[in-house]
Amino acid sequence: MNEKIISIILTGGRSSRMNFENKSFLKFNGTTFIETIINSIKTISNQIYINANQDSDQYKKFGYPIVEDSHTGHKGPLAGIHSVLEIFKNQDEEVWFAVFPTDAPIINLKIFKYYNKIDKKNCQCLISKIDNIVEPMFSMWSSKCFEHLDYILKNNDGYKIMKFAEEIKYKFVEFKREKELEFFNVNNIGDYEKLQLLMKKK
Secondary structure, three states, rough: OOOOEEEEEEOOOHEEEEEOOOOHHHOOOOEEEEHHHHHHHHOOOOOEEOOOOHHHHHHHHHHEEEEOOOOOOOOHHHHHHHHHHHHHOOOOOOOOEEEOOOOOOOOOHHHHHHHHHHOOOOOOOEEEEEEEEEEEEEEEEEEHHHHHHHHHHHHHOOOHHHHHHHHHEEEEEOOOOOOOOOOOOOOOOOHHHHHHHHHHHH
């Protein structure tokens, strides 16, 4: 895959299961979740965008563009993806965007080699299947899907990622974890405590 790759860190959720604490700034192994992610993906990204609907001032220190959802009303992760694709909507060449949630700080960058191996002809989305579990928050999206995504968000609330992926045609990227903490998603305090325990076992 020789296309330009742009990474999107999605931070736009409300964190209701974490008592509305912004998970980007949870501490892990001496640094915050979002700093851990940035330090990983900056080695393989042409550009990084942070999708954030709150605490914008706290994100400015990282030096990357901060983009709010242009479709307001908490329409989910697709709205965050849309907000960055919109910046490139008038670009003629196809651009691919790698998506990462802010609440899963440990990324095995080998997954990009698996993305690279996939023939993306006749599809506009790659969805990760990690240890045989579908993980749509770790995915890649073509700029070509913008118009349909814009239409969907204008006319729907809470649209599921996989429902949209099926509409634009997608392919699975199958990947195996090397360690349990890789791609571990922190939804609540119990998950946060488990991630810290996994780090000690590393």
